[in-house]
Amino acid sequence: MFLFAKAKVRYRWIKNGKPFEYTSYDYRILQQSGRGTLVISNPRDEDMGQYQCFAFNEWGTAASNSVFVRRAELNSFKETDGQQVVKADEGKPFKLTCEPPDGHPKPKVYWMLQGDQGQLKTINNSRMTLDPEGNLWFSNVTRNDASVDHAYTCTANSIFRNEYKFGNKIYLQVTQTGISPTLNRHEPERQYTTRKVERALKGKKIIWKKNGRSIQSTQGIVQDNYGKTLVIKHPTFEDEGTYTCEVSNGVGTAKSYSITLNIDATNIQDNYGKTLVIKHPTFEDEGSYTCEVSNGVGTA
Numbered sequence: 001m002f003l004f005a006k007a008k009v010r011y012r013w014i015k016n017g018k019p020f021e022y023t024s025y026d027y028r029i030l031q032q033s034g035r036g037t038l039v040i041s042n043p044r045d046e047d048m049g050q051y052q053c054f055a056f057n058e059w060g061t062a063a064s065n066s067v068f069v070r071r072a073e074l075n076s077f078k079e080t081d082g083q084q085v086v087k088a089d090e091g092k093p094f095k096l097t098c099e100p101p102d103g104h105p106k107p108k109v110y111w112m113l114q115g116d117q118g119q120l121k122t123i124n125n126s127r128m129t130l131d132p133e134g135n136l137w138f139s140n141v142t143r144n145d146a147s148v149d150h151a152y153t154c155t156a157n158s159i160f161r162n163e164y165k166f167g168n169k170i171y172l173q174v175t176q177t178g179i180s181p182t183l184n185r186h187e188p189e190r191q192y193t194t195r196k197v198e199r200a201l202k203g204k205k206i207i208w209k210k211n212g213r214s215i216q217s218t219q220g221i222v223q224d225n226y227g228k229t230l231v232i233k234h235p236t237f238e239d240e241g242t243y244t245c246e247v248s249n250g251v252g253t254a255k256s257y258s259i260t261l262n263i264d265a266t267n268i269q270d271n272y273g274k275t276l277v278i279k280h281p282t283f284e285d286e287g288s289y290t291c292e293v294s295n296g297v298g299t300a
Contacts, residue, residue, distance in 0.1 A: 009057050011036030016049045036064075045071060072160035074103040083151065083169040088141045090177045098134040098154035101165055107156040109134035114153045114169060121150070129228055147171040209244040237263050 011031070013020040022029040022038055029047075030039050036053045048071060053064040078099060088094040100109045110130060113121040129137045134154060138145065151169035206227040208215045217223055220233050232239055240263055248254035 012054050014052050074158040075101040077101050077167040085171045087173045089175050094138040094141045096136040100134045100156050107158050111136045112153050113150040115150050146174040205248045207246045211241045
């Protein structure tokens, strides 16, 4: 925290609602010169808690936002036998299930190929999709997916701890059915996720449309998971409409699924909060409106 003022500014901290004297921690916790920022050089469990800074001089007091300091952690996968064998039919959709470990912040989950000697290789295949729960989906299994000299491994990563955890080795056995990829006529499967404005569909070629017109990726709308997920970063009333995901695999008729997006709000903030939009003005909206801007140090 830093405050500009002509009069000399002093700072004080509270932790969990009580005065916090950082000087009692020797040199492990120091305050930056000329500002109130605390630097903890060797964090411990006892440092966890709710912190807030106050800057004051003869003209008054300014308060920072209250922040909660918590230790970053990443637990291990559930203990099992260490490896398992699963079977899948050639040409059919399939799912490898992952139960990610708990952690704070929530760990990033992905799948890797692990060789017999422990070597690791990332998975980059348009037929394979990682859903938000950490499961790996195959749009259609091929013989090349079988575990010959590698195993599938679910991996969790904590960016704050720079730490990785590995799940069980899963060896995939593919039962050959004689179905080639060009003869794969299985209906595309739909994955329902816990996210509100996301859809994941299986297929080789995916096109997103809004009200019948193709959507181009922009700064505010991007496609993820090889196009299987459409992400609207900052929804506004202009984003309302009917969205269609069209999937084709080069054989037969393309399949599609449509969903109507409605923005459920009377008044919303547009332009990253700089503009207040009243969609359906009424007499009840008459009055004086005030915009407040804060940066974590003070409010204007």
